[in-house]
Amino acid sequence: MGGEAFHTSLFVHNPDGIYSCDIDGNLLDANPAFEQMVGYTVEELKQLTLNAILLPEHMEKRERKVNEVLKGKRQHYELAMIHKSGRRIDTKVRSFPIVVDGEIVGIYKIVKDITEDKRLKEDLQVTRQQLDLFLNNSMDSIIVFDTEHRVLKVNEMFEKVFGWKEQELIGKEAPFIPDYLMDEKESVVQKVIHDRHVVTVETVRKRKDGELVHVSTFITPIFNEAGQVTAYVSTIRDISNRIQIEQALKESERRLRTLINAMPDIVIFKDGEGKWIEANPCILSFLNIQGADYKGKTDRELCKVADDFYREFLLNCEKTDQMVWANEGMTHLEETLIQKNGQTVTFDVIKVPIFYPDGSKKALLVIGRDITERKRTEKLLRKSEKLAVVGQLSAGIAHEIRNPLTALKGFLTLLQKDDKQGNGWYFDVMLSEIDRIESITNQFMAAAKPQAVSYEWHDMHKLLSNVLTIILPEAIMNDIEVVIDEQEKLPPIKCEVNQMKQVFINVLKNAIESMPHGGKITVQTVKVNEEQIFLRVTDTGEGIPKERLPYLGEPFYSLKEKGTGLGLMMCYKIIEEHQGKIHITSKVNEGTTVDIILPVHEPQKLAASGKEI
Known part of the structure; x- marks a missing residue:
């Protein structure tokens, strides 16, 4: 290829814009790249002056540079042009003088479009400024590492918290990571590379003075255009106060748990929906659900976990909870729990509802004392x-x-x-x-006042015979049959005869009065052993309701319309003083049985009361 052809190819196919002009500034020629750059054809440009496509503020600069070129000096400078469409074009210009026969006859210019480069540079500058602003105003310590774990940058907060200046750390491996945590550092970096996203670790870092600090670290990878990790950003947050608070809270919770578990009272925490959150061993023992998974269950759901025996108690707790929520305040109440052994346990219960600020239910505290x-x-x-x-x-x-x-x-x-x-x-x-x-x-x-009582030996059969003589007329008048069943000869007992007569008369009269339409009374006597004799009086009367049996023998408690309850009370008192026992069983509409057990031996004296029993 000849020199002229080479020159033409270089001019036409050059990716940069090229144009030439005479010493008066008139365009001589321009390549296609320049035409595309400014949006004008060569013919259009020849109709214009080159100043027409320059920004006004750059005209003086162009004139100054042209004068330097006409003096034979090459020039490198930046100009801003106006595209035919009106948009701005930032360019970098290299100007050369055109010399013919030793004389400068024109100017040759190579123009490179740097609009995008300049925009990127400006954006990068803004980004750097923003990054510096963020780093220096962040409340967290921030460190940038390269892939060799060398420090590239730290922010002011890091300097303040850890004591090192940035200049002391640049290019060095992290001295603020304790030696015993180096393996942890390697594993975290490998995890960042593998997962390719942020990894969070709670660990310990070292200050310049050697003090250890509890921190939460966020490791973020930085990728290049090829997707390769080129650096890491570590954001470090001091969580020493949080750790101390958490430890104090755990210790407080441990002490509270120890206290609650040691309490003889029942303690239950429920959420706003009535689900059990915590309960102490006392209530778990009462309900026999020590090994059950009770958390997250309501009282009704606990019925499936606990024995059916406690179903009524749990359902009643659910009802009283609703009452407490309705009251919107601390409520005192009594709740009764019947255990499997038949014993009834009564609890004095305090229920305290807790609400969120918006008034919705938050939790319910239940404390019950036996x-x-x-x-x-x-x-x-x-x-x-x-x-x-x-x-x-x-x-x-x-x-x-x-x-x-x-x-x-x-x-x-x-x-x-x-x-x-x-x-x-x-x-x-x-x-x-x-x-x-x-x-x-x-x-x-x-x-009213305990007195000395005289005890003597008496024949039990004779004593009963005397009582029956007194009571028989009343029994006959009420159409009641009295049957004596003496199974064996009873030994004499030492007693106060009138008191014992009073007991038997009272028991027999109660039996007669329980049968207003007639019936049958059976009196049985049995020698239980060498120490005790047994007397049983059974009637076929109206009977006594089961719930009233525990109250028999109390003063002023009577089943009779005009009764005072004093007669049976005295019977209990007399038999007790004779070291005996009275036991009453009954069924409604079937009758009542009164069992009296008396000792054969001589009653002992009570020094404290001054009386014999």
């Missing part, structure tokens, strides 16, 4: 108060009865001496009954 013994003590105190009243009444009644009885007994004694008609047996019965009435009044006095 007050079974307290309730039993209160019951005994109430009974003691009744007994105190009985004592006062008994003392008054006994005092009023004694005076007329003394007169009656005296006159009967006089009449007995003058008896000439053979009525001695009747006088004996009347005097015996007056003695019994006196004995009863003495017992009334004993209810």
